[in-house]
Amino acid sequence: MTLSNLTDGAPGSQLERLLALADRPDPVRTVVVHPVDDLSIRGAFEAAERKLITPILVGPEGRIRAAAEAAGVDISSFELHDAPHSHAAAALACLMAGRGEAEAVMKGALHTDELLEAVVVKECGLRTERRMSHVFILDVPTYPKPLLVTDAAINIAPDLTTKRDIVQNAIDCARAMGVERPKVAILAAVETVNPKMVATLDAAALCKMADRGQIVGGLLDGPLAFDNAISREAAEQKHIVSEVAGDADILLAPDIESANMLAKQLFYLARAQSAGIVMGARVPIMLTSRSDGVLSRLASCAVALLVAKAGRLKPPSR
Numbered sequence: 060m061t062l063s064n065l066t067d068g069a070p071g072s073q074l075e076r077l078l079a080l081a082d083r084p085d086p087v088r089t090v091v092v093h094p095v096d097d098l099s100i101r102g103a104f105e106a107a108e109r110k111l112i113t114p115i116l117v118g119p120e121g122r123i124r125a126a127a128e129a130a131g132v133d134i135s136s137f138e139l140h141d142a143p144h145s146h147a148a149a150a151l152a153c154l155m156a157g158r159g160e161a162e163a164v165m166k167g168a169l170h171t172d173e174l175l176e177a178v179v180v181k182e183c184g185l186r187t188e189r190r191m192s193h194v195f196i197l198d199v200p201t202y203p204k205p206l207l208v209t210d211a212a213i214n215i216a217p218d219l220t221t222k223r224d225i226v227q228n229a230i231d232c233a234r235a236m237g238v239e240r241p242k243v244a245i246l247a248a249v250e251t252v253n254p255k256m257v258a259t260l261d262a263a264a265l266c267k268m269a270d271r272g273q274i275v276g277g278l279l280d281g282p283l284a285f286d287n288a289i290s291r292e293a294a295e296q297k298h299i300v301s302e303v304a305g306d307a308d309i310l311l312a313p314d315i316e317s318a319n320m321l322a323k324q325l326f327y328l329a330r331a332q333s334a335g336i337v338m339g340a341r342v343p344i345m346l347t348s349r350s351d352g353v354l355s356r357l358a359s360c361a362v363a364l365l366v367a368k369a370g371r372l373k374p375p376s377r
Contacts (some may be wrong), residue, residue: 067092068071068273071196072332072354073204073205073281073332074196074289074332074333074354074357074358075268075354077196077205077236077334077358077361077362078109078111078358078361079359080236080237080361081111081176081361081362081364081365082122082364083327085110085368086110086111086113086249086327086364087112087113087162087163087363087364088111088112088113088115088160088161088162088163088166089103089106089113089114089115089161089162089163089164089165089345089360089363090115090117090153090156090160090163090164091103091114091115091116091117091152091165091166091167092117092118092123092145092148092152092164092165092166092167092169092174093118093119093142093145093148093149093167093169094116094118094123094126094167094168094203094208095115095118095119095122095125095126095167095168096124096126096167096168097126097129097130098168098181098351098352098353098356099120099126099167099168099356100117100123100126100127100132100134100165100167100179100273100326101130101131101132102165102233102347102356102360103116103134103137103165103167104127104130104132104133104134104351105353105356105357106137106356106360107137108134108235108358109357109360110260111357111360111361111364112165112267112360112364114134114137114138114149114165114216115137115138115139115140115160115161115260116134116139116140116151116213117139117140117142117148117151117152117155117294118136118141118142118148118167119141119142119143119144119148120139120141121368122136123139134263136213139153143170145168145170145173146173146177147175147295148167148169149169149173149174149176149370150177150180150183150289152164152177153174153178153180153183153185153237154178154182154183155164156183156185156342157183157184157341158184160173161342162342162362162370163322163342163344163345163363163364164178164199164340164343165181165264165345165347165359165360165363166346166347167344171212171242171351173214173319174344174346175191175337178191178337178340178344180190181219184341185289185340185341185342186340186341187341188337189224189226189228189331190214190217190220190339191213191228191337191338191339191340191344192207192209192210192213192214192224192225192228192337192339193207193209193210193211193212193213193335193336193337193338193340193346194208194210194228194229194230194232194331194332194335194336194337194338195207195208195322195334196208196212196236196333196335196336196358197307197322197325197330197331197332197333198328198330198332198333199325199329199331200329200331202289204216204308205236205308206231206289206308206309206310207232207308207309207310208305208309208310208318208321208322208325209219209225209226209228209310209311209312209318210225210310210331211227211312211315211318211321211322212315212319212335212346213251213315213337213339214315215314215315216295216314216315219261219264219265222261222265222266222281222311223268223273223274224310224339225311226243226245226254226265226274226277226311226340227275227276228276228339229241229243229311229338230243230275230277231276231311231338231361231366231369232274232336232338232366233277233308233309234276234277234369235363235365235368235369236365237365238308240276240277240278240279241276241277241302241308241309242278242280242302242303242306242308242309243277243278243279243280243281243284243307243309243311243312244279244281244282244283244287244288244289244303244304244307244309244310244311244329245258245261245262245266245279245281245282245283246262246281246282246283246284246285246288246311246312246313246317247259247262247281247283247284247313248284249282249284250282250283250284250287250297250299251282253283256257256282257313258313259281259282260281260282261279261313262282262283263281263310264281265279265281266280266281272311276301278302279303280301280302280303280304281303281311283299283301283303283307283309285306285321286304287299287304287305288304288305288307288310289305289307290305290311290340291304291305291306292305293305295355298330300375301345320364323330326375330355331357332358333351333356334358334359334361334362335347335351335355335359336359336362336363336366338366341368342370343361343362343363343366343367343370345359345360345362347359
């Protein structure tokens with residue numbers, strides 16, 4: 060039994076409230092890449108049932124239909140494009156999204172690297188000046204609101220410029236979810252700037268970049284240790300005066316290892332539920348794990364819908 064099985068459907072969860080926020084009869088056209096197993100085809104079907112997405116299935120037609128039959132779902136009304144294998148499916152899906160035939164991309168039963176390799180191909184038209192980054196949207200039972208953790212999946216050792224993009228992506232995601240001015244805690248091991256600790260220098264620089272309008276739409280503070288970022292009591296004990304400390308909406312980790320470990324600790328020790336999305340491309344990309352349950356997939360669709368709709372209203376901030 061996976062963690063998603065244990066937590067899916069928890070009463071009153073913030074992911075359920077996120078679904079309610081996006082539950083409008085205006086689904087977003089979404090290319091679903093290589094949905095050839097039970098979870099991916101069922102996730103697409105249930106998202107369509109909830110009117111979150113209008114699925115466009117891309118992959119080996121025979122395997123997709125077999126997966127749908129095995130899952131007991133009717134895909135006869137879905138648009139379906141045949142592709143011989145996962146690499147071809149990813150390429151075709153990204154090309155379709157780049158041509159404006161879809162407003163979002165949803166990962167099915169293929170490796171993340173396969174999909175992202177197709178996304179960054181210049182000819183498909185999905186790349187922007189912004190670096191792409193992954194955002195986990197977490198419902199942590201002991202935290203009073205959704206908590207966004209970034210980047211736990213794409214950028215291995217981001218430099219300052221990349222961190223700027225990661226922060227802006229997360230802010231844009233949170234704002235699409237209805238957070239008017241997201242509070243960003245830039246994490247490090249300590250709360251003071253130490254020239255020997257690059258994470259603290261980057262944190263200070265990012266805060267100044269926000270002051271100068273190089274990062275917009277959010278409120279940044281850092282460096283902050285994890286306890287000060289999420290606990291007012293811890294911040295007060297260390298005499299930290301900050302609008303962000305103890306009330307963060309977004310946690311920016313120093314690198315992929317710390318972000319990944321942080322997110323997974325919250326999954327397995329705090330029983331957090333999660334949704335996942337890639338920001339920074341021309342369309343949102345739902346990058347759920349192959350082990351994610353249906354609620355996680357639906358919540359990721361809800362975030363993608365909100366991000367896509369926000370993108371219709373205004374141009375990217377960079």
